[in-house]
Amino acid sequence: MQTASTTRIAPRSGTAFRLAAGQRLTVTDPEGVQVADLLAFGEGDVGEVISNGRTFDYEETIRLTTGNVLWSNRSNPMLEIEQDSVGCHDFLLTPCSEATFRHFYPDMPVHRGCFGNLAEALAPYGVMPDVIPVAFNLFMNVPLTSDGRLSVEPPISRAGDSITLLARMDLVIGLTACSAYSSNGGSFKPIDYAIA
């Protein structure tokens, strides 16, 4: 449910905002089967950035859910997952971009994707496109076979599913409603978020 304190991200768009240490960010998939790419940078020093490799190392898993921490490139805790009604997210793949649209959908219109949306939203905070890393892709469903092959499947999130992350330091957050066909089951829906 979209409340007065909820902000809606339109389909195939993105935004950025500050999240202070101790605040909680709840991201909701209001219609279901929709991915949201999440990035985090140090507020005041965007050289510090969310890192899938540091997170995999310290959490000893590639499947992050309630109780796991998302770590920075400088080995500091950035966000802690406090609530997760889905339990299926991806931290392997980079944000979709013009190049990934040309690669995976050569017969479809090219879109700037989450990469372009994040680059524009984060530019006012001093984030350059080259330093945009692998995002924590909320609700994204990327199963692996036993020999390491991956596929991008429709999210298992249903309308109203959500995840809540506690900020462990002052952050700048980038957040999208993902733009890629296969990541979202072939249709583009909004994403809601609230800060408390």
Add this chain to the structure above:
Amino acid sequence: MQTASTTRIAPRSGTAFRLAAGQRLTVTDPEGVQVADLLAFGEGDVGEVISNGRTFDYEETIRLTTGNVLWSNRSNPMLEIEQDSVGCHDFLLTPCSEATFRHFYPDMPVHRGCFGNLAEALAPYGVMPDVIPVAFNLFMNVPLTSDGRLSVEPPISRAGDSITLLARMDLVIGLTACSAYSSNGGSFKPIDYAIA
């Protein structure tokens, strides 16, 4: 076998060098059971850097071996694996560092690790520590369980095993003989490399 054209990287150290488009880099584990962290940056523009996320996306696997390409953050092919006598490498984990030594080996002496070795070796090329990403960790053995949990096991590489990578663009390479206990079966050995 160490030949006249082979350069040896001493245990727990690292180096950096240019690799021109069309040149081949062969990295050999001369004694066996030893990891080498490999990084690649664009020569002349180190804002372009090897990306595990772009590589996983385009190669559709997290297990890279002969025939796979390692991609940059700008969606360009950087290196192509032409020969691989091991077939077991890691592209999930960041280079070991002072912070990872304190985390995983609280009772052992702290070492600057591959991160510190790479930061020093790459500084003359203009690479700042914050942009050091997940390395392609040659010979590193990181199995995953079906639910995504990972562990760092001794490499399966034997004395003389090697991997050959073809440069698809002009590159600056960072390369180490890894410094972490568990990554290398508890002992630290050299790494050899040759450019042809």
